[in-house]
Amino acid sequence: MQFDSSQQVSATYLRNNASEIIDKAISEGIRVIVRRSKPVVIMLPVQEYEKLKNSASQKKKKKFNLEEIRKDNTFYKYIGCMEDNPDFKGLTSVQICKKWTDYVD
């Protein structure tokens, strides 16, 4: 990831000039904190963070479609993968999970 050099601030400079860096982040946008020549932390205004967070969740959101899920569901192949375990016969998943330590040794 590339950052503009004007955005970069060394960790040492930040330690001694925190107030100035915070003001600049608020007025000019992100600051990249650099330690040993490597960018390690990004400081950005809360509004920018909220925008990023919202755009990430929008990107993540796919329309829920049960038919689509049931067409390609890769978890179906695991249905019953433990069915033949004699310890679990006749018990519900809730009962087994409540006593799981009895079955794992």
Add this chain to the structure above:
Amino acid sequence: MLIDSNVFMEIALMRQRAKICADLLYAIKTDMIVEDVFVTKFTLNAIEAMLSGKQKDFLRDLLILVYQGKIKTVKNMSEDDMSALAIQSEIGLDFDDTVQFLAASRLGTYLVTYDQDFAKTSLLTKTPEEVLSELSKA
């Protein structure tokens, strides 16, 4: 949502609601669920222990969801375990359920479970059927 261990085991044991639980996991895998999805480390340890041997492919696919951040793990803090011991008789749950109760309460979320014992508490619970039904209507 915080997912209880019985949801995962329903699939492995081919109990009557296995398919709907598998649908919930696949909805998470394919990013059809926007809200944060959690499991406790406690649940993950139980699943890891139970899904050993032949079921390791199922375990691997679950862990991939965790590594991808699609399911977030909640570490049980030692204070939670202490609190669970202290309040379990008060709220009428066993220790394991009390750990789930505290984790969901701390996260401010609901528990996805088939365990009816939580009905005697104030914790909001939903079954996978209810979660998927709500998503279908949204």
